Amino acid sequence: MSKGKVIIGMSGGVDSSTAAYLLKEEGYEVIGVTMGMWQEPGETEGCGNLSAVKDASRVAEKLGIEFHVLDFRKEFRENVVDYFINSYERGMTPNPCIACNRHVKWAALLDYANKIEADYIATGHYARIEKHPVTGRYSIKASVTAAKDQTYALYRLTQEQLERTLMPVGFYEKDEIRKIAANIDDFIAKKSDSQDICFIPDGDYGAFLERERGKNHCPGNFVDMEGNILGQHKGLIYYTVGQRKGLGIAFGKPMYVYGLDVDKNEVILCDNETLFSRTVYANQINCMSVPEFTDGMRFRGKIRYSHKMADCTVRMVGEDLLECTFDEPQRAITPGQALVLYDGEYVAGGGTILGAKLPIHQRKNEAE
Numbered sequence: 520m521s522k523g524k525v526i527i528g529m530s531g532g533v534d535s536s537t538a539a540y541l542l543k544e545e546g547y548e549v550i551g552v553t554m555g556m557w558q559e560p561g562e563t564e565g566c567g568n569l570s571a572v573k574d575a576s577r578v579a580e581k582l583g584i585e586f587h588v589l590d591f592r593k594e595f596r597e598n599v600v601d602y603f604i605n606s607y608e609r610g611m612t613p614n615p616c617i618a619c620n621r622h623v624k625w626a627a628l629l630d631y632a633n634k635i636e637a638d639y640i641a642t643g644h645y646a647r648i649e650k651h652p653v654t655g656r657y658s659i660k661a662s663v664t665a666a667k668d669q670t671y672a673l674y675r676l677t678q679e680q681l682e683r684t685l686m687p688v689g690f691y692e693k694d695e696i697r698k699i700a701a702n703i704d705d706f707i708a709k710k711s712d713s714q715d716i717c718f719i720p721d722g723d724y725g726a727f728l729e730r731e732r733g734k735n736h737c738p739g740n741f742v743d744m745e746g747n748i749l750g751q752h753k754g755l756i757y758y759t760v761g762q763r764k765g766l767g768i769a770f771g772k773p774m775y776v777y778g779l780d781v782d783k784n785e786v787i788l789c790d791n792e793t794l795f796s797r798t799v800y801a802n803q804i805n806c807m808s809v810p811e812f813t814d815g816m817r818f819r820g821k822i823r824y825s826h827k828m829a830d831c832t833v834r835m836v837g838e839d840l841l842e843c844t845f846d847e848p849q850r851a852i853t854p855g856q857a858l859v860l861y862d863g864e865y866v867a868g869g870g871t872i873l874g875a876k877l878p879i880h881q882r883k884n885e886a887e
Contacts, residue, residue, distance in 0.1 A: 521547065521548045522545060522546045522547050523547055523548065523638035524547070524548045524550065524635075524636070524638050525542055525547045525548065525549055525550070525638065525639040525640065525641050525685060526550050526552055526628055526631060526632045526635075526637045526639070526640045526641070527539050527542060527549060527550070527551055527640070527641040527642070527643075528552060528553070528554055528624060528628060528640070528642050529551040529552065529553050529575035529578065529579065529586075530575065530643070530713075531570065531571035531572070531573070531574030531575040531578070531710075532571075532574075532643070532707070532710055532713065533696060533697060533700045533708055533712075534643030534644075534645070534688050534696060534712075535643035536574075536575070536643075536700055536704065536707050537643065537687075537688060537696045537699050537700045538641055538642065538643040538686075538688050539551055539578065539579070539584065540582055540699065540703050541687040541688070541699070542685065542687055543582055543584060547639075547685075549584045549585075550584060550585045550586070550587070550637065551575060551579040551584050551585065551587070552586070552588070552589050552628070552631070553571060553572050553575045553576075553586075553587075553588050553589070554591045554627070554628070555572075555588060555589065555590050556591045556592060556594075556595035556619075556623060557592065557595055557600070557718045572588055574706075574707060574710075577704065578703060578704055578707060581703055581704060589627075589631060591627045594622065594623050594626070595619070598618055598619070598622035598623055599615050599618050599619045599622070599623060600615075600718060600731075602615070604728060604731055607724070607728055607756050608728075608756070609781060610755055610778075610779035610780070610781040611853075611854045612759040612760065612853050612854065613855045614672070614824070614855070614856055614857055615716055616672045616716075617672050617674070617675055617857055618675075620672055620673055620675065620676065621675040621676060621677075621680075624642065625640070625676060625680045625684070626680075628640045629680065629683060632683070638683070639683050639684065639685050640683060641684065641685040641686065642686060643686075643688050644672075644673065644686050645664060645667040645669045645688060645693075646659050646660065646661070646662050646668065646673055646686050646689045647659070647660040647662060647663075647689040647690060648660065648681050648684055648685070648686055649865075651808040651862070651865055654808055654809060654810065656678060656809070656810065657678050657681035658681070658807050658808035658865040658866055658867075659673045659674065659681070659807065659866040660689075660864050660865050660866070661861075661864040661865075662688075662690075663690055663691060663692060664691070664692045664693050666693065667693050671821055671857065671859050672824065673866070674805060674807060674857060674868060674869040675805045676805075676807070677805070678807075697709075724756065724757075725754065725756050725757045728756045729756075736753075736754030736755060736756050736757075737754060738751050738752060738754060739751065739752055739754075739755070739783070739784035739785055739786070740752070740783075740784075740785050741785070741786050741788055742785050743787070743788055744777065744789050744793065749768075749770060749774075750768040752766075752767075752786045753767065755779050755784065755786065758776050758779060758786050760776055760777065760779075760851050760852070760854070761775055761776060761850065761851025761853065762775065763775050763776075766788075772790070773790070773791060774788040774789070774790070775788065775789055775790070775791055775794055775851075776788060777789035777793060778854075778874070791850075794851050795848035795849065796848055796849065796852055796875035797844055797845045797846075797847070797849070798842065798844050798845075798875055798876075799820075799822060799843045799844075799845070799849070799852050799858050799874075799875060800836075800840065800841070800842055800843075800873045800874060800875070800876070801841050801843065801857075801869070801871055801872050802837075802839050802840050802841070802870055802871055803839065804839055804840075804841055804869070804870040805868050805869060805870065807865075807866045808867045808868070809862070809867050809868060812834075812835055812860075812867075812868065813834075813835070814833075814834040814835065815834065816832065816833050816834075816867075817831070817832055818830075818831055818833065818861055818862060818867055819831065819861045820843055820845065820858060820860050820861070821858070821859045821861070822849055822853070822856060822858055822872065823853065823856050823857075826849075829845050829846065829847060829849060830845065830846045830847075831845045831846065831860070832844050832846075833860065836877070841858075841870055842877070843858055843860070852872060852874060852875040853872060854873055854874045855871065855872065856871075856872050857869055857871060857872065858870055858871075858872050
């Protein structure tokens with residue numbers, strides 16, 4: 520007897536292919552879909568490209584499961600690409616994968632699942648979904664393999680989305696997944712993991728942003744923390760907090776990007792020590808394993824995907840504004856990235872980083 524009908528997003532890679540296999544072995548009725556999200560039909564770059572479709576289709580045929588290609592380009596453009604561009608133009612450094620997970624991969628897949636009366640959706644992410652032992656809420660839990668753990672990029676998923684999601688590969692080490700994949704398709708099993716942002720495969724963010732907007736971004740001044748002019752930058756979109764390489768000018772000592780002043784078109788530079796701060800402010804808060812954040816809650820927090828999580832305390836300082844204070848100073852707190860809070864192995868929730876200082880309009884509200 521089938522355990523239910525599940526729609527799985529298949530990228531043509533080792534993880535999603537193995538996830539489809541594992542689900543079928545567990546007794547689910549599996550339907551594979553490849554999501555066309557960026558390229559025009561037939562193009563060879565980007566999400567759901569021609570090569571990915573062929574690989575996913577071949578795996579589906581070998582597994583004996585139904586397979587479809589879905590067009591999610593409109594949803595991807597509106598929720599990921601436009602968000603990415605707008606964030607950079609506001610002086611932020613966004614994480615498009617987080618937006619894609621919440622608004623495209625999950626929202627669009629669930630919409631399709633509802634249309635064909637499927638019970639679940641599934642992905643090849645390295646994470647687990649479990650109910651928190653205390654709160655009883657659905658939560659993302661760390662995968663078995665710490666080296667491939669993808670919980671950071673999934674913190675914005677809702678309770679409704681988590682309740683209907685399966686993530687079978689989160690219970691395996693990466694080398695185990697490749698061994699299982701070898702039984703399906705030897706070529707797929709040996710494919711390398713994707714590392715770049717899918718719609719900017721060459722990694723040249725500046726060139727992409729200029730192409731998309733059809734304009735060059737204006738040069739401006741490098742300034743120090745006191746506002747003294749140090750030289751000229753080539754456009755704010757080419758810089759992010761903590762950056763040292765690629766500044767294009769010698770200062771006589773190591774200098775790093777402290778922040779971007781969009782109104783003045785200035786890149787503010789500092790020494791390495793000034794990049795450290797204990798406090799992080801975030802908005803667009805999503806609670807996962809906890810129903811709400813309250814003053815004094817203790818967690819371990821991450822401020823970027825590769826960041827080593829550190830002990831912290833939180834409090835709400837506005838309706839949608841969280842203050843997180845780390846026990847020890849953290850380096851290069853970057854507006855636009857995500858603050859993700861962990862309760863042990865469980866994702867408690869998180870938000871979008873505004874910076875290391877309270878936004879000016881919020882400072883005024885606090886004073887009143």
